[in-house]
Amino acid sequence: MTTLTLRRPDDWHLHLRDGAALAAVLPFTAARFGRAIIMPNLNPPVTTTQQALAYRERIVAALPAGSNFQPLMTLYLTDGTAPEEVARARSGGIFGFKLYPAGATTNSESGVTDLRNIRRVLERMSEHDVVLQVHGEVTGVEVDVFDREARFIDEVLLPLCVRHPGLRIVFEHITTRRAVEFVRSARAGVAATITPQHLLMNRNALFTGGIRPHLYCLPVLKTEDDRAALIDAATSGDPRFFLGTDSAPHARHTKEAACGCAGIFSAHAAIELYAEVFDSVGRLALLPGFAAEFGADFYGLPRNPDFITLADEPWQVPDSYAFGNDRLVPLRAGEMVRWRMLGSAGK
Numbered sequence: 001m002t003t004l005t006l007r008r009p010d011d012w013h014l015h016l017r018d019g020a021a022l023a024a025v026l027p028f029t030a031a032r033f034g035r036a037i038i039m040p041n042l043n044p045p046v047t048t049t050q051q052a053l054a055y056r057e058r059i060v061a062a063l064p065a066g067s068n069f070q071p072l073m074t075l076y077l078t079d080g081t082a083p084e085e086v087a088r089a090r091s092g093g094i095f096g097f098k099l100y101p102a103g104a105t106t107n108s109e110s111g112v113t114d115l116r117n118i119r120r121v122l123e124r125m126s127e128h129d130v131v132l133q134v135h136g137e138v139t140g141v142e143v144d145v146f147d148r149e150a151r152f153i154d155e156v157l158l159p160l161c162v163r164h165p166g167l168r169i170v171f172e173h174i175t176t177r178r179a180v181e182f183v184r185s186a187r188a189g190v191a192a193t194i195t196p197q198h199l200l201m202n203r204n205a206l207f208t209g210g211i212r213p214h215l216y217c218l219p220v221l222k223t224e225d226d227r228a229a230l231i232d233a234a235t236s237g238d239p240r241f242f243l244g245t246d247s248a249p250h251a252r253h254t255k256e257a258a259c260g261c262a263g264i265f266s267a268h269a270a271i272e273l274y275a276e277v278f279d280s281v282g283r284l285a286l287l288p289g290f291a292a293e294f295g296a297d298f299y300g301l302p303r304n305p306d307f308i309t310l311a312d313e314p315w316q317v318p319d320s321y322a323f324g325n326d327r328l329v330p331l332r333a334g335e336m337v338r339w340r341m342l343g344s345a346g347k
């Protein structure tokens with residue numbers, strides 16, 4: 001049996017929700033990852049340091065006994081975010097602010113309508129070296145859904161990088177060759193996360209044999225050429241690209257619906273699925289950098305002290321998992337995942 005032992009990874013983009021949903025999904029992440037940046041798109045959104053610290057407490061209270069998992073919090077930017085919130089966030093141990101263009105994705109209705117409305121907040125973030133996490137899609141109804149990321153780069157991200165030269169930015173869940181090229185040529189302080197689904201599938205997967213609501217997420221899956229560029233970026237050893245699952249659980253009936261929610265749940269097999277991608281191009285040796293080193297380095301945190309082991313031992317993903325009073329359909333439901341996580345060990 002082939003095994004791979006690697007430093008415990010971190011997930012730099014994760015949705016945990018709240019209440020019973022949180023309790024249902026948290027153990028999957030806590031078993032695999034040392035830390036995760038917890039997205040603030042609850043309803044209502046997490047917009048203040050105080051709310052984020054209270055949410056953090058609820059996450060810690062929901063952890064399985066003995067878990068050392070650390071939730072890292074980020075605040076949801078709105079048109080009304082107070083510039084003073086940045087210093088409060090900094091001293092309160094908050095790890096970033098998340099920019100959702102209003103209307104871009106799930107629970108983004110309170111997001112930012114125009115970057116001019118948060119200019120002073122962004123200036124304070126540069127001064128205090130607080131990271132900006134960006135959902136990079138424009139929202140205009142006239143813009144083709146597959147072009148939204150590229151248009152965002154030209155119309156929003158490039159000007160933002162110039163206007164705020166000291167601001168550190170994570171371009172979240174990149175999906176296109178254009179985004180890979182942007183990050184590679186960007187000034188210092190710009191990085192990107194990449195999800196398992198955008199590495200594993202192209203947009204054909206949404207329509208294989210019929211419409212596949214469980215493979216619908218935002219930004220939507222792109223072309224095979226885009227996927228090839230993402231694989232090349234993730235497996236290149238370039239520290240500007242690191243792991244962020246964007247695992248985003250939704251109850252089964254809200255996805256299998258006339259208007260299904262965006263979001264793919266991958267926390268049950270996240271590191272295993274990334275291993276599959278790296279293995280597919282013969283670059284498993286480069287997985288530890290992407291999964292366990294570059295993100296921690298970017299956020300200025302120590303790398304995790306302990307290790308996990310993956311074995312080349314296929315297993316079948318259940319058709320669904322419990323999700324409060326509902327069910328949740330995970331990525332690869334009913335299908336095989338090639339790598340299995342065996343366990344973890346101290347240093």
Ligand code: NCD
Binds near residue numbers: 015135218246249263
């Ligand atoms: C996320 C969610 O469900 O919260 N959905 C998704 O498709 N990725 C929101 C997001 O990150 O865009």
Ligand code: ZN
Binds near residue numbers: 039246248
């Ligand atoms: Zn997300």
